[in-house]
Amino acid sequence: MNDVLQSLFQLFESAPVLVAAYDGFDRLRYANKAFRSAYFIEPDETPFWPDLMRRNHCAKRGTVIRAADFEEWLISTQSRRGKVGFRAFETDLFDGRWLWMTETVREDGWMLCIATDVTDLKASTREVRQDRDLAIKASYTDELTGVANRRFVTARIEEMLQRQDTDEVSSLGCLCVLDIDHFKGINDQFGHHNGDLVLKDFARRIHRLVRRTDCFGRVGGEEFVLALPATSLEQARLIVERMLVGVRKSRPLKDRSDCKYTFSVGVAAAQPGDTPISLFARADRALYMAKLAGRDRIHIDDASFDRSGKIG
Numbered sequence: 643m644n645d646v647l648q649s650l651f652q653l654f655e656s657a658p659v660l661v662a663a664y665d666g667f668d669r670l671r672y673a674n675k676a677f678r679s680a681y682f683i684e685p686d687e688t689p690f691w692p693d694l695m696r697r698n699h700c701a702k703r704g705t706v707i708r709a710a711d712f713e714e715w716l717i718s719t720q721s722r723r724g725k726v727g728f729r730a731f732e733t734d735l736f737d738g739r740w741l742w743m744t745e746t747v748r749e750d751g752w753m754l755c756i757a758t759d760v761t762d763l764k765a766s767t768r769e770v771r772q773d774r775d776l777a778i779k780a781s782y783t784d785e786l787t788g789v790a791n792r793r794f795v796t797a798r799i800e801e802m803l804q805r806q807d808t809d810e811v812s813s814l815g816c817l818c819v820l821d822i823d824h825f826k827g828i829n830d831q832f833g834h835h836n837g838d839l840v841l842k843d844f845a846r847r848i849h850r851l852v853r854r855t856d857c858f859g860r861v862g863g864e865e866f867v868l869a870l871p872a873t874s875l876e877q878a879r880l881i882v883e884r885m886l887v888g889v890r891k892s893r894p895l896k897d898r899s900d901c902k903y904t905f906s907v908g909v910a911a912a913q914p915g916d917t918p919i920s921l922f923a924r925a926d927r928a929l930y931m932a933k934l935a936g937r938d939r940i941h942i943d944d945a946s947f948d949r950s951g952k953i954g
């Protein structure tokens with residue numbers, strides 16, 4: 643086996659295809675020579691993907707990013723990156739090359755990237771393919787905040803519910819419904835445009851605390867969901883508590899330091915036989931309880947306790 647691994651490693655190093663592996667935290671753990679050269683990575687470096695993209699973008703090298711605002715592009719891309727088992731797309735580099743990039747993702751979040759140079763391939767129809775990729779991206783993205791939309795998140799919840807390879811109820815995962823408190827009041831007091839900025843601030847803050855294996859998206863006006871596969875109620879509670887603290891500190895409007903906001907969360911643990919609708923209904927009921935109890939808090943669905951017997 644060691645011989646095979648060694649030969650494989652040598653083949654990767656000499657191959658013209660770009661090969662890389664990222665761990666569940668999106669840290670580069672392996673890149674062959676072709677990959678390191680395309681993205682300007684030293685042999686002993688293991689950067690996080692966002693840092694790698696940011697530094698290459700600043701130096702105008704590596705991937706060409708056409709978005710006007712790099713950080714907004716990053717949030718939008720990260721909210722879908724590594725959340726599906728496999729995807730493939732065309733991308734171009736500052737050096738003029740076009741790559742056909744594939745991403746294969748394991749359940750624990752590790753990702754294998756393999757890219758081939760397709761610069762000379764069907765260049766005349768490239769624009770059509772790019773338009774198709776942009777349309778696919780748009781169909782999964784919430785236009786205002788850039789995070790995933792209802793369609794994308796629902797598909798991830800379905801996948802979470804299909805992973806019934808365990809008897810432990812708590813390890814199927816949890817669904818959280820997050821809703822900004824008194825959002826109508828924010829619109830009324832600060833105006834609709836500023837209300838939009840609050841929504842964007844919320845999406846950005848929550849997104850920072852979302853793990854690669856989780857999925858966060860906007861499903862309605864001021865309503866968001868967070869799917870946490872293979873996560874116990876106790877772990878879910880800890881994750882959401884950190885989000886509540888982060889949002890409490892936020893002052894989302896530059897010129898209005900008096901503008902602050904909170905949100906409430908309902909959490910339900912997935913049960914065997916659940917559908918996205920039944921699970922969402924329980925989390926939504928828990929959200930209602932959190933609102934009733936005074937807002938700016940988390941409420942865990944009572945049935946989730948009953949069935950798992952304990953928290954976690």
Ligand SMILES: Nc1nc2c(ncn2[C@@H]2O[C@H](COP(=O)(O)OP(=O)(O)OP(=O)(O)O)[C@@H](O)[C@H]2O)c(=O)[nH]1
Pocket residue numbers: 786821822823824825826827829833834835836837838841862863864933937
């Ligand atoms: N600025 C802005 N407002 C939106 C958007 N979508 C929905 N809204 C507003 O969000 C508000 C939601 O208000 P409600 O559902 O009454 O709830 P709330 O005021 O947040 O109160 P609680 O949820 O009970 O804490 C409504 O006034 C909507 O018009 C949007 O994209 N941008």
